[in-house]
Amino acid sequence: MKLNRNDLCWCGSHKKYKSCHLAFDEKLDDYGRNGVLVPSHKMIKTQSQIEGVRKAGIINTKILDMVADYIKEGMTTEDINTFVHNTTINLGGIPAPLGFEGYPKSVCASINNQVCHGIPEKNTILKNGDIINIDVTTIVEGFYADSSRMFSIGDISEDRKKLIQVAKECLDLGFEQAKPYGYLGDIGEAINEHAEKNGYSIVREIGGHGVGIDFHEEPWVGHIGRRGTGMLLVPGMIFTIEPMVNAGLPDVYEDKSNGWTIYTKDEKDSAQWEYTILITETGGEILAR
Numbered sequence: 682m683k684l685n686r687n688d689l690c691w692c693g694s695h696k697k698y699k700s701c702h703l704a705f706d707e708k709l710d711d712y713g714r715n716g717v718l719v720p721s722h723k724m725i726k727t728q729s730q731i732e733g734v735r736k737a738g739i740i741n742t743k744i745l746d747m748v749a750d751y752i753k754e755g756m757t758t759e760d761i762n763t764f765v766h767n768t769t770i771n772l773g774g775i776p777a778p779l780g781f782e783g784y785p786k787s788v789c790a791s792i793n794n795q796v797c798h799g800i801p802e803k804n805t806i807l808k809n810g811d812i813i814n815i816d817v818t819t820i821v822e823g824f825y826a827d828s829s830r831m832f833s834i835g836d837i838s839e840d841r842k843k844l845i846q847v848a849k850e851c852l853d854l855g856f857e858q859a860k861p862y863g864y865l866g867d868i869g870e871a872i873n874e875h876a877e878k879n880g881y882s883i884v885r886e887i888g889g890h891g892v893g894i895d896f897h898e899e900p901w902v903g904h905i906g907r908r909g910t911g912m913l914l915v916p917g918m919i920f921t922i923e924p925m926v927n928a929g930l931p932d933v934y935e936d937k938s939n940g941w942t943i944y945t946k947d948e949k950d951s952a953q954w955e956y957t958i959l960i961t962e963t964g965g966e967i968l969a970r
Contacts, residue, residue, distance in 0.1 A: 720899075726917050737825060
C-alpha cells in the first residue's frame with residue numbers, strides 16, 4: 682500500500698513518512714527505474730530490530746570466544762555440541778540450529794574436507810593436525826545472530842595454515858565491500874578474486890543469507906559475483922557473509938546418510954569464516970564474528 686506523506690512511516694518509528702523514509706524510498710525507486718534490483722522493506726530492519734540483533738550478536742560472539750578457550754585435541758565434536766548448548770542457555774540464549782528443519786544438534790562442526798553442516802558425534806574425535814569450523818547461531822529475545830570460525834587442533838600443516846588465513850582474508854575483503862549503495866556483486870567479486878589469486882576456489886551452491894528476525898531470510902548472498910551487479914545494499918540490511926574456500930575444486934556433495942553434511946567432491950580441505958553484518962549509513966558493522 683502506498684503511503685501518503687503524513688502517514689506514519691512503515692519502519693515503526695512513529696514518525697510521519699515525509700520526515701522519515703520518504704526520501705529513502707524515492708531514492709530506491711530511482712534505482713529501480715534504472716533496472717537495479719532493490720531490497721524490499723521486509724529486508725530492511727527497524728532500529729529496534731537492529732538493537733535486538735546486535736544483542737544476539739554479542740552473545741553469539743562470546744560463545745565462540747569461549748569455544749576458543751575450550752576446544753582441544755582428544756575431545757569429540759559431541760563434547761563441543763554439549764559445551765555450546767549449555768553455554769548458550771547459560772548466557773540467556775537459545776541454540777538456533779537445534780531442531781531447525783530437523784537438524785539434530787545445537788552447533789555445526791565441520792572438519793577438514795567437510796565444507797559445512799558437520800553434525801557433532803560422540804565417535805568423531807579431534808586429532809592433532811585437524812582443522813574445524815564451528816558455526817554458532819543464537820536466538821536472544823526472538824532475534825538471531827550467526828557466525829563461525831576456524832580452529833586449528835594441535836600442529837597443523839603449512840597448507841592448512843594458509844587455507845585458513847586466506848579464507849579469513851576473503852571474508853574481510855568481502856566485508857570491506859559491504860557499503861551503502863554498493864552491490865552484492867561487489868562482495869562476491871572481492872572474495873572470489875582473492876581466493877583464485879591464491880589457487881583456491883569458492884563454493885557456488887551455498888551462500889550467506891539475511892538474518893535477524895528469522896534464521897534464514899532474503900537476500901541470498903553469493904560469494905562469487907561481478908562488481909556493480911546484484912541487489913543494491915542499503916542501510917538497515919542485515920545478512921551474513923560466509924565464504925567457503927576449497928583447497929581444490931569448488932564441487933561439493935551432500936552426505937545422503939544424514940541429509941546435512943556437505944563435503945568437497947575431491948576430498949581436499951575447505952575453510953570458512955562467517956560474520957553477521959549490518960549495512961549502516963557510512964559502511965558496514967560486524968554484529969557477530
